Amino acid sequence: MFPNSFGYVAANSVDEALRLLTKYGDDAKLLAGGHSLIPAMKLRLASPRYLVDLGQVPSLRGVRIDGVTLVIGALTVHADVQSSEIVRERLPGLTEAASVIGDVQVRNRGTIGGSVAHADPGADFPVILTALNASFAAVSPSGSRTIPVDDFFVDFYTTALTPNEVLTEIRVPLPSSGTGTAYHKMAHPASGYVVVSAGALVVRDPSGRCASARVAIGGLASGPLRATAAETALQGQPLTAEVISAAALKAADEGSPEDDSYASADYKCHIATVLARRAIESAVGRAK
Numbered sequence: 564m565f566p567n568s569f570g571y572v573a574a575n576s577v578d579e580a581l582r583l584l585t586k587y588g589d590d591a592k593l594l595a596g597g598h599s600l601i602p603a604m605k606l607r608l609a610s611p612r613y614l615v616d617l618g619q620v621p622s623l624r625g626v627r628i629d630g631v632t633l634v635i636g637a638l639t640v641h642a643d644v645q646s647s648e649i650v651r652e653r654l655p656g657l658t659e660a661a662s663v664i665g666d667v668q669v670r671n672r673g674t675i676g677g678s679v680a681h682a683d684p685g686a687d688f689p690v691i692l693t694a695l696n697a698s699f700a701a702v703s704p705s706g707s708r709t710i711p712v713d714d715f716f717v718d719f720y721t722t723a724l725t726p727n728e729v730l731t732e733i734r735v736p737l738p739s740s741g742t743g744t745a746y747h748k749m750a751h752p753a754s755g756y757v758v759v760s761a762g763a764l765v766v767r768d769p770s771g772r773c774a775s776a777r778v779a780i781g782g783l784a785s786g787p788l789r790a791t792a793a794e795t796a797l798q799g800q801p802l803t804a805e806v807i808s809a810a811a812l813k814a815a816d817e818g819s820p821e822d823d824s825y826a827s828a829d830y831k832c833h834i835a836t837v838l839a840r841r842a843i844e845s846a847v848g849r850a851k
């Protein structure tokens with residue numbers, strides 16, 4: 564399959580990318596790792612007349628700490644998130660999510676910014692970043708803004724980003740002591756994409772009760788879903804196996820999955836409760 568013909572321009576800076584997006588308007592698309600956009604172009608699901616490549620903008624790549632926030636450049640490839648010591652130490656749930664994306668090739672070309680901007684309902688990062696209460700820094704010709712994760716994912720393949728915005732950073736609050744994070748996934752055996760997945764962040768207070776929790780589920784809706792009923796069931800409770808199991812049974816309450824060629828809606832809801840229990844248990848085990 565071949566894409567329609569297109570022009571290619573490499574930007575050397577975010578400012579240049581913004582100038583090119585303004586110049587070409589709706590005819591242009593940003594290119595990061597190309598692992599979602601190029602297949603879509605080959606299938607003629609997308610036919611931009613110009614690709615504006617961000618690959619030569621080094622300032623968009625890397626993982627660093629800024630005060631109490633982990634900052635990941637939008638162009639950071641999945642493998643660099645996976646191998647980051649800072650991430651492994653402070654946010655192991657994020658390491659787990661990066662580790663199960665596609666295969667080695669995908670993880671070395673695909674970028675975290677491309678993954679969240681593409682907003683595939685079967686993607687891993689949107690789910691764990693929802694559990695981690697991340698936010699997204701973006702710039703456009705009219706200025707910069709930060710979008711909270713709960714407002715970012717709008718629908719299938721649709722985010723709050725406007726066509727003339729460049730996503731520059733993914734910002735994740737660094738957890739305080741007593742916090743654990745985890746991510747569990749059932750992958751489609753052929754594609755590796757999410758059938759169902761669960762991410763959890765649990766804060767344990769000194770008495771062993773749940774001070775707060777965020778639980779996110781993938782595969783049950785057009786994007787990542789907050790499992791608020793499960794979160795409420797954990798809040799203020801002792802983090803025993805019984806409490807965790809009862810909370811996890813509510814993990815699919817907000818879901819609206821559909822049957823597809825791989826799994827029925829009922830099966831996906833059941834798997835969501837199983838993966839939510841495992842993710843919450845892992846997070847609690849790490850909440851030191």
Ligand SMILES: Cc1cc2nc3c(=O)[nH]c(=O)nc-3n(C[C@H](O)[C@H](O)[C@H](O)COP(=O)(O)OP(=O)(O)OC[C@H]3O[C@@H](n4cnc5c(N)ncnc54)[C@H](O)[C@@H]3O)c2cc1C
Nearest residue numbers: 593595596597598599600665673674677678686687730755
């Ligand atoms: C075989 C295969 C298996 C895969 N398996 C998985 C999996 O198991 N889990 C998973 O989560 N993903 C999976 N993926 C998807 C992979 O993670 C993609 O790399 C990722 O979704 C897109 O990142 P990218 O850098 O390749 O983006 P691109 O394909 O370059 O871009 C994707 C979209 O994001 C936009 N975009 C990119 N960067 C920015 C930016 N900085 N600002 C604004 N818009 C931007 C582009 O314009 C485009 O619309 C798989 C892909 C393949 C090919």
